[in-house]
Amino acid sequence: MxxxxxxxxxxxxxxxxxDVTIGENVVIGHNTIILKGTQIKDNxxxxxxxxxxxxxxNSQRMRKIxxxxxxxxxxxxxxxxxxxxxxxxxxxxENVFIGDHASIRENVSVAEESVVGRAAIxxxxxxxxxxxxxxxxxxxxxxTTLEENVFIGPCVSMSNDKYMGAQSYSLNGPHIKKGAKIxxxxxxxxxVIVGMNSIVGAGAVVTKNVEDNITATGVPxxxxxx
Amino acid sequence: MxxxxxxxxxxxxxxxxxDVTIGENVVIGHNTIILKGTQIKDNxxxxxxxxxxxxxxNSQRMRKIxxxxxxxxxxxxxxxxxxxxxxxxxxxxENVFIGDHASIRENVSVAEESVVGRAAIxxxxxxxxxxxxxxxxxxxxxxTTLEENVFIGPCVSMSNDKYMGAQSYSLNGPHIKKGAKIxxxxxxxxxVIVGMNSIVGAGAVVTKNVEDNITATGVPxxxxxx
Amino acid sequence: MxxxxxxxxxxxxxxxxxDVTIGENVVIGHNTIILKGTQIKDNxxxxxxxxxxxxxxNSQRMRKIxxxxxxxxxxxxxxxxxxxxxxxxxxxxENVFIGDHASIRENVSVAEESVVGRAAIxxxxxxxxxxxxxxxxxxxxxxTTLEENVFIGPCVSMSNDKYMGAQSYSLNGPHIKKGAKIxxxxxxxxxVIVGMNSIVGAGAVVTKNVEDNITATGVPxxxxxx
Numbered sequence: 221m222x223x224x225x226x227x228x229x230x231x232x233x234x235x236x237x238x239d240v241t242i243g244e245n246v247v248i249g250h251n252t253i254i255l256k257g258t259q260i261k262d263n264x265x266x267x268x269x270x271x272x273x274x275x276x277x278n279s280q281r282m283r284k285i286x287x288x289x290x291x292x293x294x295x296x297x298x299x300x301x302x303x304x305x306x307x308x309x310x311x312x313x314e315n316v317f318i319g320d321h322a323s324i325r326e327n328v329s330v331a332e333e334s335v336v337g338r339a340a341i342x343x344x345x346x347x348x349x350x351x352x353x354x355x356x357x358x359x360x361x362x363x364t365t366l367e368e369n370v371f372i373g374p375c376v377s378m379s380n381d382k383y384m385g386a387q388s389y390s391l392n393g394p395h396i397k398k399g400a401k402i403x404x405x406x407x408x409x410x411x412v413i414v415g416m417n418s419i420v421g422a423g424a425v426v427t428k429n430v431e432d433n434i435t436a437t438g439v440p441x442x443x444x445x446x
Numbered sequence: 447m448x449x450x451x452x453x454x455x456x457x458x459x460x461x462x463x464x465d466v467t468i469g470e471n472v473v474i475g476h477n478t479i480i481l482k483g484t485q486i487k488d489n490x491x492x493x494x495x496x497x498x499x500x501x502x503x504n505s506q507r508m509r510k511i512x513x514x515x516x517x518x519x520x521x522x523x524x525x526x527x528x529x530x531x532x533x534x535x536x537x538x539x540e541n542v543f544i545g546d547h548a549s550i551r552e553n554v555s556v557a558e559e560s561v562v563g564r565a566a567i568x569x570x571x572x573x574x575x576x577x578x579x580x581x582x583x584x585x586x587x588x589x590t591t592l593e594e595n596v597f598i599g600p601c602v603s604m605s606n607d608k609y610m611g612a613q614s615y616s617l618n619g620p621h622i623k624k625g626a627k628i629x630x631x632x633x634x635x636x637x638v639i640v641g642m643n644s645i646v647g648a649g650a651v652v653t654k655n656v657e658d659n660i661t662a663t664g665v666p667x668x669x670x671x672x
Numbered sequence: 673m674x675x676x677x678x679x680x681x682x683x684x685x686x687x688x689x690x691d692v693t694i695g696e697n698v699v700i701g702h703n704t705i706i707l708k709g710t711q712i713k714d715n716x717x718x719x720x721x722x723x724x725x726x727x728x729x730n731s732q733r734m735r736k737i738x739x740x741x742x743x744x745x746x747x748x749x750x751x752x753x754x755x756x757x758x759x760x761x762x763x764x765x766e767n768v769f770i771g772d773h774a775s776i777r778e779n780v781s782v783a784e785e786s787v788v789g790r791a792a793i794x795x796x797x798x799x800x801x802x803x804x805x806x807x808x809x810x811x812x813x814x815x816t817t818l819e820e821n822v823f824i825g826p827c828v829s830m831s832n833d834k835y836m837g838a839q840s841y842s843l844n845g846p847h848i849k850k851g852a853k854i855x856x857x858x859x860x861x862x863x864v865i866v867g868m869n870s871i872v873g874a875g876a877v878v879t880k881n882v883e884d885n886i887t888a889t890g891v892p893x894x895x896x897x898x
Binding site for chain 2: 793
Binding site: 233235236249253269271274303305307321323339341343354357359361375378379384386387405409423425427 | 683684685701702703720721753754755770773791805807808809823825826827853855856857869871876880890891897
């Protein structure tokens with residue numbers, strides 16, 4: 221049995237499995253499910269109908285990771301919306317905001333003060349720096365790095381598999397440097413680097429690395445001069 | 447305690463909070479949650495695992511709105527799918543259809559006979575006219591206006607923040623006039639106006655206003671002549 | 673009352689309606705809802721907060737199909753994630769993997785060994801061959817055919833309505849032949865054929881048929897020579 225502090229504000233029909241740790245002043249919405257081993261720190265708010273702490277191990281089709289940390293840890297002050305799924309083996313930092321319908325897989329870290337938008341999806345092995353904004357319906361693929369203060373516009377798409385399953389390939393998502401901004405519905409190809417403080421235009425298709433401090437737009441994305 | 451009419455067809459494990467009003471002949475699916483103050487009119491059908499009437503106020507990261515109406519009102523004859531979230535302070539008109547996994551935020555109005563597709567998302571402060579179709583996975587950003595009879599294709603993306611958080615900016619979504627049609631996966635930039643009965647091609651990136659009665663395609667979108 | 677075998681591993685607060693058939697060694701997560709008439713075969717795993725076996729008939733706005741099969745059948749060895757919705761009248765083959773937040777409508781068949789990614793959506797009347805991969809947030813429209821070994825990248829978009837509701841039109845999705853691969857966030861127009869083993873680049877907009885064994889990129893998509 222998990223110990224639930226008296227300060228917890230519990231909705232109805234919540235399922236809390238064994239070995240769950242809950243800090244002080246946590247709010248958990250109706251029908252939310254917190255699976256084995258999840259750690260929720262102080263002042264975390266969780267919406268309704270969520271599934272937190274999903275174990276990835278039972279799927280044959282999802283890549284395996286070997287990693288010490290197999291728990292989901294949600295640091296203090298973080299807010300999680302409704303109908304959200306988050307996997308175990310992931311660390312959500314302090315004061316993060318996660319929108320409704322979002323999904324975050326295993327072996328991800330989302331640093332403090334970042335925002336994961338409504339219905340945004342973050343795949344495995346991905347690192348999100350502090351104070352990033354990932355907007356609604358954006359897709360952050362696996363094996364991706366976002367440094368701090370990165371802005372990912374709504375519906376941005378990324379990929380990490382150059383050969384789309386046709387050849388053996390070391391999966392490699394984009395690397396987006398500090399302060400870069402990606403416009404809505406842009407597409408980033410596997411392994412591209414977007415330079416510091418650079419801007420990628422809405423709908424651009426980034427096939428090559430983007431230098432620091434430039435703006436790139438179009439299909440394929442090219443530097444523009446103002 | 448909320449009063450539930452005898453004509454209500456209730457699924458199992460439903461949570462109905464206080465101050466909820468329910469009309470005649472309403473159907474509510476299993477595990478659905480109806481939060482404080484929500485008003486459901488006659489002949490409304492709601493699917494399973496929904497969360498209706500979410501209060502936006504408790505999130506520090508989502509913009510605040512100051513507005514009299516803080517309830518969710520769902521007018522008669524409307525059908526809501528499964529796994530849907532809708533915020534308070536929003537008005538859903540008569541005979542609207544809202545697909546599964548859709549999400550609609552606060553201070554939105556969706557006029558009668560409109561369709562909000564499966565997994566489509568409508569952000570705050572947005573007005574949808576009557577008889578609009580917003581297709582699957584389309585993203586209607588905040589501060590957007592769709593006049594009547596507008597068609598938004600699947601996976602269309604919009605943005606409302608010209609500077610992507612870099613500067614203070616009055617957020618301003620697209621304005622789409624009567625009868626305009628936006629093709630699938632098109633991208634609309636902040637504040638663009640799409641003219642009456644105009645057509646935007648699939649995958650187009652609309653960076654400037656589109657006149658009435660034309661077809662615009664490409665990146666950036668340009669008028670084409672047939 | 674549905675008969676639930678002793679070998680079933682049931683979570684909490686599950687709703688199983690009448691006339692549901694469940695095979696041996698099935699796992700069903702907390703809060704999941706299995707609606708009338710659904711058939712779950714042996715060794716199927718279902719996550720939490722799902723809605724399976726949705727009857728399409730009660731919506732005026734969704735197209736009707738006339739078809740003998742009105743049940744959802746999930747064949748043996750298939751794994752279904754969390755927060756998933758699947759309609760009745762659909763057949764999910766053996767050893768299929770369906771990601772969290774995915775949605776599959778009625779009159780769809782997904783053949784054995786295929787993967788339907790996280791938050792991917794498959795509309796009605798669509799046929800998915802064996803060993804296909806449909807990645808995260810991809811949108812497979814109605815009336816679409818994917819032959820075997822097809823790869824659909826993340827955030828790919830398709831449409832099936834040439835006139836976007838403006839004229840009467842026989843809806844017609846893309847036809848994607850054996851072994852073809854569609855890059856992330858590409859857009860496919862109604863009725864286009866993508867040839868065998870061909871590759872469509874990320875962000876491409878496919879407005880015309882693509883021959884066998886070529887690579888097509890850009891807006892509109894054109895054959896490229898290496």
